[in-house]
Amino acid sequence: MNPAPSTTDDRSMQAVDESVLAYPEPPAHPNWHQNATTYGPLSPTQQKHNQQVLLAGLTGQAA
Template structure:
């Protein structure tokens, strides 16, 4: 059985991908690797942000800060 459908595009008929913008490439020195302590802190902050409930609306947040 053939897995192609009418919506599949033949890659030979597609337009070629344009070249990447030079702005996508870094020109400066390579960034320093982060320390294990920075990795641990980033992991903790990410876990906290993922498990912290977000406010339901901006209005209730603005009223709570008044």
């Protein structure tokens, strides 16, 4: 008796030949290729504000 076919086999993991698609894949959105924005550390004021909001949320108080 043959085992049941796997739901993920090597053929499904390979790239699809575009000639077999019903329509061509659209180009990637321009933002896909942009570098991610890097952020610096939070200022002490921002840290305190975030701490207050977090504590208010944890204790059920309105911010």
